[in-house]
Amino acid sequence: MAQHDPAGLLRRRFLIGAAGVGGASVLGLQGTAHAAAPAATTAATTTTTVGPVSVTSADQQYPDLVRALNARYVAGPESVKVIDSPSQVAPIITEAVKANKRVTIRSGGHCLEDFVYNSSTQVVLDLSNMNGVYYEPAKNAICVEAGATLLDVYSKLYAAWGITIPGGICYSVGMGGHVSGGGWGMLVRRNGLVVDHLYAVEVVTVAADGSVKTVHATREATDPHRELWWAHTGGGGGNFGVVTRYYFRSPGATGTDPRGLLPKPPAEVLFSAVSWSWSDLTREEFVRLVQNYSSWHVANIGPDSPNRFVTSFMLLNHKSNGQIGLITQVDAAAPNAQQLLDNYLAYINQGVNAVRGALTSPMGEVAAMPQFAAARRLPWLQATRFAGTTNPQLNDPTLRAEYKSAYMKASFPAAQAESLYKHLTRTDIDNPKINIQLTPYGGMTNAVAEGDTAVVHRGAAFKMLWSVLWNEASEDAKYIAWTRESYEETYADTGGVPVPNAVTDGCYVNYPDADLSDPQRNRSTVPWHQLYYKGNYPRLQEAKKKYDPRDFFRHTQSVRLPGA
Incomplete structure (x- = not known):
């Protein structure tokens, strides 16, 4: 997954650290810093750059540089400025200010809304080679x-x-x-x-x-x-x-x-991937599963919890997928690590008669993982690479998507869990890539006060992500409608959004959702910025x-x- 590295630039920066830094010194082989020769006096501290380069519609590569990972968002800017050094940014911004040009910034291209690629964008500043x-x-x-x-x-x-x-x-x-x-x-x-x-x-x-x-x-x-x-x-x-x-x-x-x-x-982790078959689950068992996940995270929210070494997310896929998935990672060096994992899986399965089995279906951005039905011990970086790269969906250039989020403070009320069941079992939709993810929070996140950082949702026990993926533009309306309907019904008691209260705690700004600014979609009295940032x-x-x-720097929800 390494990005293009012209003239070995990335390798030089990593090993030397002097170019473009001003005063940075050469790294010793054991990781300690030693005094460096004056910058730019030796060939060892000289780097070759390719930027800044201005790419316009006359250039062959232009179509590849004006689109987001989400294929719904494609822009038509006057130019894309490709850079590979921090020193190249200020002159580009200076020029844009003088010309009154609208600039947006790309780092990895994963913005889930059109904040970078939209019709008002005139200049895209592409940082991906920096x-x-x-x-x-x-x-x-x-x-x-x-x-x-x-x-x-x-x-x-x-x-x-x-x-x-x-x-x-x-x-x-x-x-x-x-x-x-x-x-x-x-x-x-x-x-x-x-x-x-x-x-x-x-x-x-x-x-x-x-x-x-x-x-x-x-x-x-x-x-x-x-x-x-x-x-x-x-x-x-x-x-x-x-x-x-x-x-x-x-x-x-x-x-x-x-x-x-x-x-x-962790030097090593215990990595587990299990599933429950939709055909074996009753509505009551589905509700129990999601309530078990939520109540475990509420009970283990504290930074001193022995279970802070357990991280797990549940993938509530549409019934057409065939399975619901649970992926869990435990620090193998934690006291009684295997017991922590066994206890966790047993807790999640309480009150559920459906037999837990292997995860054999791809789920959104997660690959099938049948080899982890019984937990395996892996070096940490191998597990991290496996979890992050194995699904081809991540590199599908035709992928279109809609996302929504929620922070949760308490266990699911029955009405919310039953709403999830209703929409995940709808028969007017047949898309195995639809899923609602329950994702971990709490632990050491809970150790920081709300005002110490701009991240304000420190009292949340877990998060949710609506992740709806499809491939054809002709299906946009159908899947956007499903996402809105399922989300707004889940939070019907609070105006269709997860307002901060004793149960819910707003939304995650890195899963931006323009609907939160629309009074037809957000019918609460809580504005979008309070959902993201509260006080x-x-x-x-x-x-x-x-x-x-x-x-100067702005977008739909800036x-x-x-x-x-």
Whole structure:
């Protein structure tokens, strides 16, 4: 999955870390930093770049650069600016400001709405070749450029230093948007969110007078730009400027050895994939399954829970798939790891007569995994690579999709669980790629206060993702309608959306949903920004006012200026 690496640029950045950083030093083979020769004085510190390149409709590659992963979204910008160095961003933004051009930013292309690729986009800034990963001595942190993709980051951090960041599952998600929205993944309960380990961010901003500045913002209490750092710990992408680099160092980390700056992932994991056949499940058993999943996560929400080492997600597929799936990963070094897994699977199966079997059907973005019907022990990186890359759906260029999300605080009320059953068993729909995912939260995520980061849903026990996939444009209306109907009926008691209350807790900004802004779809009294940010929204607006007072960086659901 490695991206194109012209002239070995990525390898040089990873091993050297000096080019384009200013003051970065050469890495020792054991991961410690040593003094470097002055930059650009030797061939060893010289890198060859391919950017910036301006691609227009006259160029053969243009059609490939103006579309999202979701084939529903294709734009027609005047140009796509392809870059591979943070220093190339500011001049492009300066030119766009002077020409009053609408700029959108791509890191990995996984935005689930049309925020990057839409009819108003005039310039797309493509960061996908800006993907370096290196140690930065000046900040004593691991630097990850915004175009790097998740599996590439995991592989580099682990190979060199035996460390990781607790980011997402899908291998090709770009860091730029993933981190700024408060990314989560298979280590969420063990190590928290990726932003819980974010030390600093480098952002290209536009001031009120149109001048373009590159700002370094850290979490240090004395940093005058600390609010810009805070805004990027869950405030969403495309709101405040162009993120060029993230710098990671866990709170409490000491020393200057990169091996001690971020968490070590499990050396090995127990990986399990099981299923229940739809033909064996009654409505009551389906309801019991989802309530078991939810009540376990509610009971084990705490950061000190022994079960924080258990991470599991349930795939509630449409009945045409044939199966419901459950994928579970346990840190193999956790005390009584096998017992933790056995107890978990037994809990999920309580009150269900249907026999648990192998997961033999692909499920949305998850491949069939029959070999894991009995848990297998795998090295962590192998398990991570397997979970993130094995499904060809992830690389289907015709894939169209609709998504919705919810945070859940409490176990499913019967009415919500029965609504899920009703819509997943509808006979007017026949699509095995429809699924509603129940995904893990809590654990170490629950250890951080709501205001410490922009991610505000710290009291949630688990999350939900409506993931509806299809291939033909002629079927857009049918599948969008199914998604809306199933979602809005599930939350019918609160205006069709999961408003923050004792049971539900709003929506995940990295699964953006434009319907939340539509009063015909969101019939509650809670606006879209409160669903994403709750009480943190006014603070995000103040950051917007300070760092993007012209509202240069904007999209359908971008943070609004105060009073707007």
